[in-house]
Amino acid sequence: MKKISVLVIDDSALVRKLLTEMINAQPDMEVVGSAPDPIVAREMIRALNPDVLTLDVEMPKMDGLEFMEKLMRLRPMPVVMVSTLTERGSEATFRALELGAVDFVAKPKMDIHHGLEAYADEITGKIRTASMAHVRRLEPVAGNGAANENVVQMLRHHGISTEKLIIIGASTGGTEAIKDVLVHFPPDCPGILIAQHMPEGFTRSFAERLDRLCKIRVTEAEGGERVLPGHAYIAPGHSHLLLRRSGANYVTELSQADPVNRHRPSVDVLFQSAAHCAGKNAVGVILTGMGKDGAAGMLDMHHAGAYNLAQDEASCVVFGMPKEAIAIGAVDEIVPLQDMAKRVLARLVGAGKQAVRV
Numbered sequence: 001m002k003k004i005s006v007l008v009i010d011d012s013a014l015v016r017k018l019l020t021e022m023i024n025a026q027p028d029m030e031v032v033g034s035a036p037d038p039i040v041a042r043e044m045i046r047a048l049n050p051d052v053l054t055l056d057v058e059m060p061k062m063d064g065l066e067f068m069e070k071l072m073r074l075r076p077m078p079v080v081m082v083s084t085l086t087e088r089g090s091e092a093t094f095r096a097l098e099l100g101a102v103d104f105v106a107k108p109k110m111d112i113h114h115g116l117e118a119y120a121d122e123i124t125g126k127i128r129t130a131s132m133a134h135v136r137r138l139e140p141v142a143g144n145g146a147a148n149e150n151v152v153q154m155l156r157h158h159g160i161s162t163e164k165l166i167i168i169g170a171s172t173g174g175t176e177a178i179k180d181v182l183v184h185f186p187p188d189c190p191g192i193l194i195a196q197h198m199p200e201g202f203t204r205s206f207a208e209r210l211d212r213l214c215k216i217r218v219t220e221a222e223g224g225e226r227v228l229p230g231h232a233y234i235a236p237g238h239s240h241l242l243l244r245r246s247g248a249n250y251v252t253e254l255s256q257a258d259p260v261n262r263h264r265p266s267v268d269v270l271f272q273s274a275a276h277c278a279g280k281n282a283v284g285v286i287l288t289g290m291g292k293d294g295a296a297g298m299l300d301m302h303h304a305g306a307y308n309l310a311q312d313e314a315s316c317v318v319f320g321m322p323k324e325a326i327a328i329g330a331v332d333e334i335v336p337l338q339d340m341a342k343r344v345l346a347r348l349v350g351a352g353k354q355a356v357r358v
Helices: 013-024 038-048 064-074 087-099 112-118 120-131 149-157 174-182 203-213 267-277 295-303 320-327 337-348
Strands: 004-009 029-035 052-056 079-084 103-107 165-170 191-196 217-220 231-234 240-246 249-255 282-286 307-311 333-335
Touching: 004 013, 004 038, 004 120, 013 029, 013 120, 029 038, 029 120, 038 064, 052 064, 052 120, 064 079, 064 087, 079 087, 079 120, 087 103, 087 174, 087 203, 103 120, 165 174, 165 267, 165 295, 174 191, 174 203, 174 337, 191 240, 191 267, 203 217, 203 231, 240 267, 249 267, 267 282, 267 295, 282 295, 282 320, 282 337, 295 307, 295 320, 307 320, 307 337, 333 337
Parallel strands: 004 029, 004 052, 052 079, 079 103, 165 191, 165 282, 191 231, 217 231, 282 307, 307 333
Antiparallel strands: 240 249
């Protein structure tokens, strides 16, 4: 079996050495080269034709973002970003994901040798996923992807019950997919709960970025908040997010229980709580991601009367999570990403079910 060939790009000789050791310790991958900056890397890409790059965000001569922009325009390929856990680093990471990076891993701030060793499984897992990803320069969602004004007007005129909720789960590729859905929701849409696999420290920046881009309010969930219309609550990177009842209201709850499907936050945990608390009042959405997290929980939602939508294979970076949910009969519609917001809102007002049915 051909090994996954990896080119490591980082200005730190220590990080290059450690990443090389971690990757070469895996039976299915190997480092074919390492570069201290994008200028050197450019020639090595031409010569070595690697399957995956690991790329530091902040580097001399040409930063990772400038390099990403050139790379994804001229030679699109799978990239895993290695990002510092700083405000500047997180902003740069989300920009890299916009430009087409498959995923990212946080670079520990202290005790870098042991910190990176502890991240070995995560880093190599993300390289493995990246090698299978559908890499393309994603264009901004527009045109028929927008929640068109007719649907928005229907949402307003039909007086959607505050009992209604939108529950979203995603992983690899999900930061951009979630953005491309949320930017089309009107400010009076039902409350939204989101579980996105993401390291602790990045979810707040992710929520703040979405809040700047969207008509709705987007925040990192703190636990105990009342779930309000026109608000989205992102699971923090350190906790599961659950939906709970408090009298007549929905509220958020955070839990630091063990990871589920190797993840905390877990999509299954969120979906299962929505099945229990919201039942038929929930619309479930499963987006791009590796693995099966969310499939069992979405089936619970389906059995509880929720209506569920999955992103289609063609628009996914990785089709794993939607595919698993579809395979076990948890999904009512398979929808291209550009149509997801429109279909969710249409379902909330009962405006037909024209889509690829399961």
